[in-house]
Amino acid sequence: MKLYSYFRSSASYRVRIALNLKNLPYEYVPVHLLRDGGEQLKPEYRCVHPDGIVPALVEDGQPAIQQSLAIIEYLEETHPEPPLLPRSAVDRAHARSIALQVACEIHPLDNLRVLKYLKHTMRVEDDAKDAWYRYWIELGFSTLETRLAADPRTGALCVGDTPTIADLCLIPQIFNANRFKIDTTRYPTLQRIYDHAMQIDAFAQAAPGEQPDSE
Amino acid sequence: MKLYSYFRSSASYRVRIALNLKNLPYEYVPVHLLRDGGEQLKPEYRCVHPDGIVPALVEDGQPAIQQSLAIIEYLEETHPEPPLLPRSAVDRAHARSIALQVACEIHPLDNLRVLKYLKHTMRVEDDAKDAWYRYWIELGFSTLETRLAADPRTGALCVGDTPTIADLCLIPQIFNANRFKIDTTRYPTLQRIYDHAMQIDAFAQAAPGEQPDSE
Numbered sequence: 025m026k027l028y029s030y031f032r033s034s035a036s037y038r039v040r041i042a043l044n045l046k047n048l049p050y051e052y053v054p055v056h057l058l059r060d061g062g063e064q065l066k067p068e069y070r071c072v073h074p075d076g077i078v079p080a081l082v083e084d085g086q087p088a089i090q091q092s093l094a095i096i097e098y099l100e101e102t103h104p105e106p107p108l109l110p111r112s113a114v115d116r117a118h119a120r121s122i123a124l125q126v127a128c129e130i131h132p133l134d135n136l137r138v139l140k141y142l143k144h145t146m147r148v149e150d151d152a153k154d155a156w157y158r159y160w161i162e163l164g165f166s167t168l169e170t171r172l173a174a175d176p177r178t179g180a181l182c183v184g185d186t187p188t189i190a191d192l193c194l195i196p197q198i199f200n201a202n203r204f205k206i207d208t209t210r211y212p213t214l215q216r217i218y219d220h221a222m223q224i225d226a227f228a229q230a231a232p233g234e235q236p237d238s239e
Numbered sequence: 240m241k242l243y244s245y246f247r248s249s250a251s252y253r254v255r256i257a258l259n260l261k262n263l264p265y266e267y268v269p270v271h272l273l274r275d276g277g278e279q280l281k282p283e284y285r286c287v288h289p290d291g292i293v294p295a296l297v298e299d300g301q302p303a304i305q306q307s308l309a310i311i312e313y314l315e316e317t318h319p320e321p322p323l324l325p326r327s328a329v330d331r332a333h334a335r336s337i338a339l340q341v342a343c344e345i346h347p348l349d350n351l352r353v354l355k356y357l358k359h360t361m362r363v364e365d366d367a368k369d370a371w372y373r374y375w376i377e378l379g380f381s382t383l384e385t386r387l388a389a390d391p392r393t394g395a396l397c398v399g400d401t402p403t404i405a406d407l408c409l410i411p412q413i414f415n416a417n418r419f420k421i422d423t424t425r426y427p428t429l430q431r432i433y434d435h436a437m438q439i440d441a442f443a444q445a446a447p448g449e450q451p452d453s454e
Contacts, residue, residue, distance in 0.1 A: 074389075075340065075382045086329055087390075091343065094335035101328045113316045114301055120309035125290065127339075128306065132347035141374065146367055156361065167290045174289075175302075 025050040028072060028080040028088075030057045030064075031235035032203075034131055035092040036079040037196035040235075042096045044226035045187055046103045054237035057136055077137075093127055096189055108189050118175070119183045122168065122190035126197045130164035134200070161201050168194070169211040178213065180220045187224065195221045199231065240265040243287060243295040243303075245272045245279075246450035247418075249346055250307040251294040252411035255450075257311045259441035260402055261318045269452035272351055292352075308342055311404055323404050333390070334398045337383065337405035341412045345379035349415070376416050383409070384426040393428065395435045402439065410436045414446065 027043065027050050029036035043050050055078050056063045063069060064076045072088045073080040081089045081098070089095050100108050109116045132138070134157050142153045172178045182190035198208050198218045209215050221227045232238055242258065242265050244251035258265050270293050271278045278284060279291045287303045288295040296304045296313070304310050315323050324331045347353070349372050357368045387393045397405035413423050413433045424430050436442045447453055 074385045075344065077344070087333065089329070089332045089336060091336040091339035093343075094332045094339055097335055098328055098332035101331065113313055114304070116316065117304045117309045117313035118302065120312055121304060121306040124306035124309055124342075128308075128342055128347050129290070129292070132343050133353065138348065141371075145374070146363065146371065148361065148363070152361055156356075159356065159360070170289045 026053050026082045027051070028053045028055050028069070028078055028082070029235070029237075030055050030078050031232040031238045032200075033057065033078050034135070034196035034200050035077075035127075037199070037230055037232065038092045038192045039079050039081065039095050039099075040230035041187075041192045041195065041227055042099050042108060044230050045106060045108065046099055048099070048103060052236055054235075056237065093123060093189070093193075096192060100189075106186070108187065108192065110183055110188060115177060115183060118177060119188040119190045122171070122182050123188075123193040125164065125168060125171075126193035130160055130197055131193075133160040134204075157204055158206065161197075161204075161206055164197075165201070165206075165208065165211045165214060169213050172217070173213045178217075181217055187221070187226070191217065191221055191227075194218070195227055241268050241297045242266070243268045243270050243284070243293055243297070244450070244452075245270050245293050246447040246453045247415075248272065248293050249350070249411035249415050250292075250342075252414070252445055252447065253307045253407045254294050254296065254310050254314075255445035256402075256407045256410065256442055257314050257323060259445050260321060260323065261314055263314070263318060267451055269450075271452065308338060308404070308408075311407060315404075321401070323402065323407065325398055325403060330392060330398060333392060334403040334405045337386070337397050338403075338408040340379065340383060341408035345375055345412055346408075348375040349419075372419055373421065376412075376419075376421055379412075380416070380421075380423070380426045380429060384428050387432070388428045393432075396432055402436070402441070406432065406436055406442075409433070410442055 027039060029052060055069055064078060070076060073090050079092055081095045089098055110119055139153060142148050142156060177183050179185040181187055182194060195218055198214060201208055242254060244267060270284055279293060285291060288305050294307055296310045304313055325334055354368060357363050357371060392398050394400040396402055397409060410433055413429060416423055
């Protein structure tokens with residue numbers, strides 16, 4: 025398997041955790057999102073992923089799989105152990121809904137290409153751009169904190185004590201928020217889950233600083 | 240089952256199509272996103288969905304299920320017929336990746352609360368707000384058009400000739416774009432799929448104009 029990845033991409037980070045947890049070896053293919061106007065926008069990469077975003081997973085001769093959550097569900101179906109989803113349908117929905125709350129309500133608003141549009145196309149001031157980043161991350165984290173603090177299914181991690189798709193999305197988003205100087209200790213449940221996850225090798229080794237293209 | 244929904248919400252629309260395709264009866268609970276500052280932000284609704292967004296699905300006494308794609312995967316697991324995902328893992332990933340391309344790359348940037356933030360908090364001009372809407376929808380649709388036009392798995396619908404999770408996301412997004420006066424005939428494959436889907440009762444009856452809270 026080849027994973028097209030950028031060390032700082034949260035979506036790539038989710039998939040790296042999944043591959044590590046399932047103990048699947050893979051070739052890391054770096055795609056630099058900033059160098060040279062963005063390698064993800066070059067024709068070479070567009071053949072793999074016409075959308076020009078990372079990550080993409082390619083398995084010998086199969087069509088490339090795009091979108092981090094589709095890749096994770098694919099890995100779950102093709103390599104079920106250890107599972108990244110709970111057993112019961114209701115709990116699986118719960119884990120997926122936490123993952124999607126990060127993937128649909130926070131990350132799309134605060135990723136690199138959106139911040140670039142605000143700055144270069146809409147020409148908003150840096151202060152307004154930073155306020156935008158903070159607004160969506162704080163809105164998302166405060167509702168997630170409320171949910172997870174109240175839900176009896178929350179354990180050492182988002183759903184119980186073993187990693188699920190929910191943690192695969194939450195941990196990279198907290199890492200990203202810290203990089204943007206958001207004080208995540210204001211979300212004690214999220215921070216506790218993050219601290220716990222970072223003790224697990226599969227999470228720690230998927231972090232941006234551990235990747236071959238890290239700067 | 241109770242579905243908390245707003246007639247114009249694209250995410251609610253996705254779930255309505257799923258419920259119709261699987262022929263599952265449900266109680267429609269309208270949540271008006273604009274009236275009175277937004278009913279989704281009132282404490283009554285926050286008990287169901289702390290995030291203050293629609294849709295949410297509640298089944299007798301179970302915790303509410305949030306996030307449209309988590310609800311659809313839940314319905315798929317608990318009511319497998321007719322399936323909304325293809326058979327093979329690679330094709331399932333393909334269908335999910337199209338769904339996620341809409342749900343993560345287009346819809347989060349162009350939904351009501353984001354447009355409200357641009358207008359009222361960031362105070363950008365209407366022209367800049369409209370350009371923002373167009374930019375993300377045209378970027379998303381043009382890459383989807385390229386993907387679907389080139390992929391041999393594309394049929395009368397996104398993946399073959401029977402509805403999948405991909406169509407559940409694409410059709411409401413095209414409906415929404417048309418409401419915002421985007422000319423979707425520039426995306427002939429997407430338009431053809433839309434026209435075909437709208438001939439199917441489950442899609443037509445899930446449309447905003449057919450809902451009890453339609454205005």
